[in-house]
Every structure is written in structure tokens, then in C-alpha cells.
Amino acid sequence: MALLETRNLSKSFGGLQAIDKVSLKVEPNTVHGLIGPNGSGKSTFFNLLTGVYQPDEGSHISFNGIDITRSPAHKIAELGLARTFQLLRLYGELSVLDNVMVGYHPHTKYGPLAPLINGAEVRRQDKVVREEMEELLEFIGLAEYAEIPAAELSGGQRRLLALGRAIAMRPKMLLLDEPGAGLSPVNVDNLMSTIMTLKKRYNLTIIVVEHILKVVMSTCDTISVLDHGQKISEGAPEFVKGDPAVVEAYLGREMADEDIRAAMDA
């Protein structure tokens, strides 16, 4: 069974059809790429999946067998669908460790009154959580920065921290919106290999939006291509790369993804 399935997913903003009847399946334990020219609807698609936007009538989204079409964002996150944002949202003044602890919070088993009830148990759980978070920081290579404010990290490190915070939620599926944006090619390679390590360690299924074609081609099992909100192609990386519909969508566009265009032209 697919972990995530959309049927006829649509979203219009006034007269603009940002997502237009997109049906898509993501199989468990795969990396699914989502590409398309600027403004084709990729971030909107993520916003629909995560309950940030309400889809139009007739849309259907299911996650892990549960209908989440009209579920609120916090409920969807609880079910195990987590995301990072195209623009980073970190707590700059908080330490690196506290930033991942924030991600973990929904999983602690006790409520706000728990300290009054059983202080020792809460302290024990806090210790377990802290150790798990420290292990996670090891994985993303930020252990030595645990105590410094997030604002002092480099751009690449902040990307990793955003990733760590999403993983701290213990998701089944992780949506990554341009994880490599603004990074040098070497840093992008490092980031992607970290992502693949995390995928194995935490049994993740991933959807990744990325403009850097090399990243998409080398990491994705399946790629879906959006253009003007419609799914215009889908398949294995080699198929999609050679699909005339995809080449057509990218040709003659003013856009940031020079890399994709170059590869399509080749």
C-alpha cells in the first residue's frame, strides 16, 4: 500500500489554479522527487499535504491509510508527516540542542501538569529524550555545536538543523522543500548523503523538491514533474529526464534552475 496518496488534489487561489487534479502515490521507504519550473506548484503541494492550505472540493489525500484531506496541520504532524520549509524557520536565539528538542516535544508522554504528579519520572524521560536528541545531532554532524545559539551556525549547518528538527518529530514521511537551496555543490553532496543516512536510520519515506538535477537524479527512486499545477510526467529518473513533455516544460523559461535546463538540453 502506498504510504501517501493524493487523488484529484486541487488548489486555486482566486483565478489561479496552483494545483490542478494531481493524483500521486508514494511507496513506503522510497525517495520521491518533485520537480518543475518556478511557480509550478511544488511548495503549494507540500502546503496541501501538511494542512497549511485547505484543498478544493473533490480533492482527496490519504496518509498511512488515513484520510487527512481536511485534517488540521497539528493532526497531520502527529500522524507522522513532517516537513522542512523552503525558507528556514529556526529559533536563532535558542541553542542547537533546544531547536531539535522543540521538534521532539509532541512526543513526550506527559502533559504540562505532570511535574506536579511525578517529578522523578519526568526527569527520567527528559534524560532519555536528551540522549536521543544528542544522538540525532551526532548523525547530522552538529553534536559539537549543541550548546551554541542556532543563529551562529553557517548556512549549511542551519539546513542540517532544520532537517534534524523535522526528524526529531519521529515522522514516517519527511517532505523536504529545496534542502540544497543556497548551498555550495560540495555542501549539497554532504547534505544529500546525510539525508540518505537518516533515511536508513529512521526508516523514512521522503518527498524532495529540488532544483539541482544531479541531486534528484542520484537520490530519487521516482520523480513526478509539475507544470502549471498539473502532473505532466512521472517515472524513474532516466525516463523523466528524457520525456519530451518535461523538456518542453523547461525550455525557454526564465528560472533559477539552470542546472535542470542544461541537463535537459544535453
Ligand SMILES: Nc1ncnc2c1ncn2[C@@H]1O[C@H](COP(=O)(O)OP(=O)(O)OP(=O)(O)O)[C@@H](O)[C@H]1O
Ligand atoms: N498563498 C498564496 N496566495 C496566492 N497565490 C499563491 C499562494 N501560494 C502560492 N501561490 C501561487 O501559486 C503558484 C505556485 O506557487 P508555488 O510556490 O507552489 O510554486 P513552486 O513550484 O514552489 O515555485 P518555486 O520553484 O519558485 O519555489 C504560483 O503562481 C504562486 O504565486
Ligand SMILES: [Mg+2]
Ligand atoms: Mg517552492
